[in-house]
Amino acid sequence: MNKQLILKQRPKGMPDDHTWILKESPIPEIHEGEFLIQNHYISLDPAMRGWMNDSKSYIEPVQIGDVMRAGAIGKVIESKHPKFQVGQTVTGWHGVQQYAVSNGENSYPVDDSQVPMTKFLGVLGMPGMTAYFGLMEVGKVQEGDVVVVSGAAGAVGSVVGQIAKIKGCHVVGIAGGKQKCDYLVNTLGFDAAIDYKSQNVFEAIKETCPKGLDVYFDNVGGEILEAALSRLRRHARIVICGAISQYNNLENMKGPRNYMALLVNRATMQGMVVMDYAEKYPQAMQEMAGWMLAGKLQSNESVFEGIENFQETFKRLFTGEKLGKLLLKVID
Amino acid sequence: MNKQLILKQRPKGMPDDHTWILKESPIPEIHEGEFLIQNHYISLDPAMRGWMNDSKSYIEPVQIGDVMRAGAIGKVIESKHPKFQVGQTVTGWHGVQQYAVSNGENSYPVDDSQVPMTKFLGVLGMPGMTAYFGLMEVGKVQEGDVVVVSGAAGAVGSVVGQIAKIKGCHVVGIAGGKQKCDYLVNTLGFDAAIDYKSQNVFEAIKETCPKGLDVYFDNVGGEILEAALSRLRRHARIVICGAISQYNNLENMKGPRNYMALLVNRATMQGMVVMDYAEKYPQAMQEMAGWMLAGKLQSNESVFEGIENFQETFKRLFTGEKLGKLLLKVID
Numbered sequence: 001m002n003k004q005l006i007l008k009q010r011p012k013g014m015p016d017d018h019t020w021i022l023k024e025s026p027i028p029e030i031h032e033g034e035f036l037i038q039n040h041y042i043s044l045d046p047a048m049r050g051w052m053n054d055s056k057s058y059i060e061p062v063q064i065g066d067v068m069r070a071g072a073i074g075k076v077i078e079s080k081h082p083k084f085q086v087g088q089t090v091t092g093w094h095g096v097q098q099y100a101v102s103n104g105e106n107s108y109p110v111d112d113s114q115v116p117m118t119k120f121l122g123v124l125g126m127p128g129m130t131a132y133f134g135l136m137e138v139g140k141v142q143e144g145d146v147v148v149v150s151g152a153a154g155a156v157g158s159v160v161g162q163i164a165k166i167k168g169c170h171v172v173g174i175a176g177g178k179q180k181c182d183y184l185v186n187t188l189g190f191d192a193a194i195d196y197k198s199q200n201v202f203e204a205i206k207e208t209c210p211k212g213l214d215v216y217f218d219n220v221g222g223e224i225l226e227a228a229l230s231r232l233r234r235h236a237r238i239v240i241c242g243a244i245s246q247y248n249n250l251e252n253m254k255g256p257r258n259y260m261a262l263l264v265n266r267a268t269m270q271g272m273v274v275m276d277y278a279e280k281y282p283q284a285m286q287e288m289a290g291w292m293l294a295g296k297l298q299s300n301e302s303v304f305e306g307i308e309n310f311q312e313t314f315k316r317l318f319t320g321e322k323l324g325k326l327l328l329k330v331i332d
Numbered sequence: 333m334n335k336q337l338i339l340k341q342r343p344k345g346m347p348d349d350h351t352w353i354l355k356e357s358p359i360p361e362i363h364e365g366e367f368l369i370q371n372h373y374i375s376l377d378p379a380m381r382g383w384m385n386d387s388k389s390y391i392e393p394v395q396i397g398d399v400m401r402a403g404a405i406g407k408v409i410e411s412k413h414p415k416f417q418v419g420q421t422v423t424g425w426h427g428v429q430q431y432a433v434s435n436g437e438n439s440y441p442v443d444d445s446q447v448p449m450t451k452f453l454g455v456l457g458m459p460g461m462t463a464y465f466g467l468m469e470v471g472k473v474q475e476g477d478v479v480v481v482s483g484a485a486g487a488v489g490s491v492v493g494q495i496a497k498i499k500g501c502h503v504v505g506i507a508g509g510k511q512k513c514d515y516l517v518n519t520l521g522f523d524a525a526i527d528y529k530s531q532n533v534f535e536a537i538k539e540t541c542p543k544g545l546d547v548y549f550d551n552v553g554g555e556i557l558e559a560a561l562s563r564l565r566r567h568a569r570i571v572i573c574g575a576i577s578q579y580n581n582l583e584n585m586k587g588p589r590n591y592m593a594l595l596v597n598r599a600t601m602q603g604m605v606v607m608d609y610a611e612k613y614p615q616a617m618q619e620m621a622g623w624m625l626a627g628k629l630q631s632n633e634s635v636f637e638g639i640e641n642f643q644e645t646f647k648r649l650f651t652g653e654k655l656g657k658l659l660l661k662v663i664d
Contacts, residue, residue, distance in 0.1 A: 058596045221592075240595045255587025260553075263572045263603030264390045271595030 002027045003307045003330075005068045005096035010052055014248045014318065015311060019052075020068060022308055027099050035079035037090055037100045037107070041303070042310075043071035043121040044326040045155070046219075046317050049247040058273045067095040068310075071126055073110070073117050074100075074331070084109065091120050096310055098330050115292070122325030123292065123299035124285055126274055127155035130241060131217075132284045133277040135160050135167075138239045138270050139215040143168035146209050148228055151219030151244060152193065153180035155299075155325035159288075160217045161190050162297050169215075172208045174201060174224060176320045183323065188298060202227040215239065221246045222254055229261040236267040248318060300324030334359045335639045335662075337400045337428035342384055346580045346650065347643060351384075352400060354640055360433050367411035369422055369432045369439070373635070374642075375403035375453040376658040377487075378551075378649050381579040390605045399427040400642075403458060405442070405449050406432075406663070416441065423452050428642055430662050447624070454657030455624070455631035456617055458606055459487035462573060463549075464616045465609040467492050470571045470602050471547040475500035478541045480560055483551030484525065485512035487631075487657035488573060491620075492549045493522050494629050501547075504540045506533060506556060508652045515655065520630060534559040547571065553578045554586050561593040568599040580650060632656030 001024045008021045030036050051062050051069055062069050072094035076084050081104055084090065092107035094100035110120045122128060134156075135141050147164040151157040152173025161184065164171045173184040174194045181193035194204040201224050205213070212233035218225050221243025228238070246253050262269060277284075291297035302322035304313040307330040316322045333356045340353045362368050383394050383401055394401050404426035408416050413436055416422065424439035426432035442452045454460060466488075467473050479496040483489040484505025493516065496503045505516040506526045513525035526536040533556055537545070544565035550557050553575025560570070578585045594601060609616075623629035634654035636645045639662040648654045 056596070058598075226587075240592070242595075243592055246592075253589045253592075255558075255589040255591050257585045257587040259587050259591070259601070260572070260575055260578075260585075260603070262601060263574075263605065264388070266390075266603055266605055266608060268600055268602040269591070269594060270600040271592070271598055273595065273598055276598060 001025065002097060002099040004098075005307060005310050007052065007062050007064055007066055007068050009064065010054055015049075015052070015314065017311070020311060028101050030078055030080055030101055032080050034101050034103050035076050035081045035084045037072075037074045037094055037102060038077045038331060039072045039074035039094055039098055039100060040329065040331045041073050041118055041121055042096050042307075042328040042330055043073075043125065044314055044317055044328060045071070045126070046242055046244045046247060048314070049317075053250065058275075067097050069093060070096045071121055072096075072100070073120050089117060089120075091125065096307065096328075096330075098307060098332075115289075118301045118303065118325070118327055119299065121327060122155050122301055123159055123297065124288060127325060128159050128288055128299075129277065129281055129284060130272075130274040131156045131159035131163060132288060133274060133280070134217060134239045134241050134272050135163055135215070137277070138272045139217060139237050141167050141169060141215055145169045145214035146172075146211065146233070147215045147217065148172045148174065148205060148209065148213045149217040149219070150174040150224050150228075151242070152184055152190070153323055154219060156241060157217070157219055158184070158188060158299065158324055159297070162188055162291075164215075165189050166291060166296055170209070172205070172213075174220075180320075180323065183300075196224060202230060205231045212236070217241060218243070220244050225256050226258055229256055229258045232261050232265040232267045234265050234267075236265055238267065238269040240269060240271040244318065301327050303327045303329055305329045333357065334429055334431040336430075337639060337642050339384065339394050339396055339398055339400050341396065342386055347381070347384070347646065349643070352643060354642075359431050362410055362412055362433055364412050366433050366435050367408050367413045367416045369404075369406045369426055369434060370409045370663060371404040371406035371426055371430055371432060372661065372663045373405050373450055373453055374428050374639075374660040374662055375405075375457065376646055376649055376660060377403070377458070378574055378576045378579060380646070381649075385582065390607075399429050401425060402428045403453055404428075404432070404662075405452050421449060421452075423457065428639065428660075428662075430639060430664075447621075450633045450635065450657070450659055451631065453659060454487050454633055455491055455629065456620060459657060460491050460620055460631075461609065461613055461616060462604075462606040463488045463491035463495060464620065465606060465612070466549060466571045466573050466604050467495050467547070469609070470604045471549060471569050473499055473501060473547055477501045477546035478504075478543065478565070479547045479549065480504045480506065480537060480541065480545045481549040481551070482506040482556050482560075483574070483576060484516055484522070485655055486551060489549070489551055490516070490520060490631065490656055491629070494520055494623075496547075497521050498623060498628055502541070504537070504545075506552075512652075512655065515632075528556060534562060537563045544568070549573060550575070552576050557588050558590055561588055561590045564593050564597040564599045566597050566599075568597055570599065570601040572601060572603040576650065633659050635659045635661055637661045
């Protein structure tokens with residue numbers, strides 16, 4: 001049987017017991033030009049919260065009654081497709097389910113002979129690509145820049161900070177809790193970390209970036225975005241990648257009250273969607289893999305088990321109870 | 333005697349009777365390397381409200397006890413400076429006063445033989461330069477773009493819209509009241525105008541820009557900025573030039589709650605300060621003067637009289653009771 005997580009009802013605020021329903025169906029049959037994937041790992045990303053709202057965005061909302069959209073990685077176990085062979089590892093939008101049928105569109109074979117499969121949902125997957133293109137193309141990072149990143153112990157933020165270090169920047173990460181902050185400085189080599197749960201972020205940015213900041217990579221929005229805006233250097237760039245503090249609170253969403261700091265500092269705030277850079281993924285992945293092999297780019301995955309634990313695991317994105325990339329193992 | 337307007341007290345909210353004091357002093361004597369200017373017109377600009385706050389900005393705040401900073405234009409009436417002759421027309425930061433002494437720094441001679449002196453505080457002055465560089469260099473306007481500008485009947489906005497028309501754009505202006513909206517469409521040639529006092533701006537942008545907008549030039553902030561954000565096209569550019577709706581309300585300043593539209597639409601919000609483009613002013617003024625002579629660029633000045641009427645006149649910036657550039661004639 002195939003266990004599938006179905007969107008039952010659009011949540012208001014944080015998803016709850018009424019949001020999804022777990023359904024069991026027979027493992028689907030494939031037709032000519034298709035192949036069957038057994039998913040091993042499902043990617044859990046903050047962006048998934050946005051896909052559940054019935055509003056115009058960069059991607060169609062998930063429809064009620066559909067399998068919840070998610071990135072996934074697994075193995076081809078049956079194939080009537082000329083380009084995909086049984087035994088191949090494939091990643092793509094294969095959804096929160098144990099088995100998926102694909103016609104090859106939006107499915108990508110990966111070579112996991114050198115690195116664990118899970119890396120292709122994290123540092124070598126969407127989060128890694130988001131960090132790379134957000135920092136390089138939107139943030140236009142330069143050697144010597146002061147770079148601040150929020151959600152710094154997460155799948156995207158942890159990579160942003162490490163790439164900025166590789167590029168010769170002074171890097172400060174904002175994360176929740178001492179353990180994460182220690183990880184940023186001691187394991188990932190950030191210059192400093194700010195614990196937003198115990199520190200005044202405004203003051204802490206002032207202390208760790210006494211001359212202000214050149215690039216702020218924002219994953220969280222809210223008051224932390226305002227704190228960063230208050231410390232911009234001239235011609236600073238703010239990369240709008242996410243606003244996780246606001247995703248469950250759309251009706252009372254906060255805008256940055258001090259956005260006129262953009263004027264005072266001739267600064268730029270720019271939004272990004274990683275899919276726009278799809279053509280350049282292979283080149284970025286190669287560079288990232290090189291950094292990994294050279295020991296300059298580390299990554300962590302928090303792996304939980306069981307498709308029936310999806311909802312509980314998903315919440316960790318917002319409570320912060322995980323380190324690095326959040327994954328759900330769905331193969332029995 | 334020299335009548336001077338002195339900053340007496342920093343206002344909270346809208347300036348009032350306690351904000352400035354009118355002082356009479358003897359007309360100052362000049363020393364070697366200086367010249368004396370008799371101001372004819374004082375420029376009244378929304379940015380002046382910001383200069384009165386004691387906070388970090390792109391320019392030093394006006395100090396208590398100092399002459400209120402303002403752009404002005406007048407004639408040299410006495411000179412011990414080799415480069416400035418009696419009878420010359422000069423513009424610069426000469427302040428809200430009838431006579432000013434200058435050593436030539438930040439004073440510029442202008443040739444007003446072809447156009448009235450007042451134009452050098454408006455369309456050929458800072459507001460005109462702001463419109464030109466904001467639209468061209470920050471807005472990166474292209475032929476065929478849909479351009480929306482707020483404060484559209486003001487000194488900056490009216491020029492923004494006309495340059496955008498010259499560049500082959502579809503132009504929509506947002507202004508307050510039927511008279512201004514008629515002026516935008518019938519006199520300045522905008523494609524459409526939105527009266528924010530009587531229309532729902534969100535709906536009106538939707539109607540006048542059915543495919544969304546490419547450039548939004550913001551002079552006002554607040555809910556109008558939010559309405560514009562809700563209708564961005566992909567890769568849209570928002571030029572942050574001002575936020576007049578918020579200047580008297582700094583403590584409860586509103587941020588754009590839907591700034592995540594920047595992400596969805598891969599859009600950019602960028603602040604600008606016109607002084608950054610000072611080196612390119614001559615070239616821009618030449619192009620603007622050409623458009624004026626060709627009848628493609630019109631401008632209006634609302635001139636009020638008497639330095640003692642400064643405060644009352646200044647309020648018109650915020651109530652909107654003026655059309656185009658607001659000036660105060662201070663020569664008796």
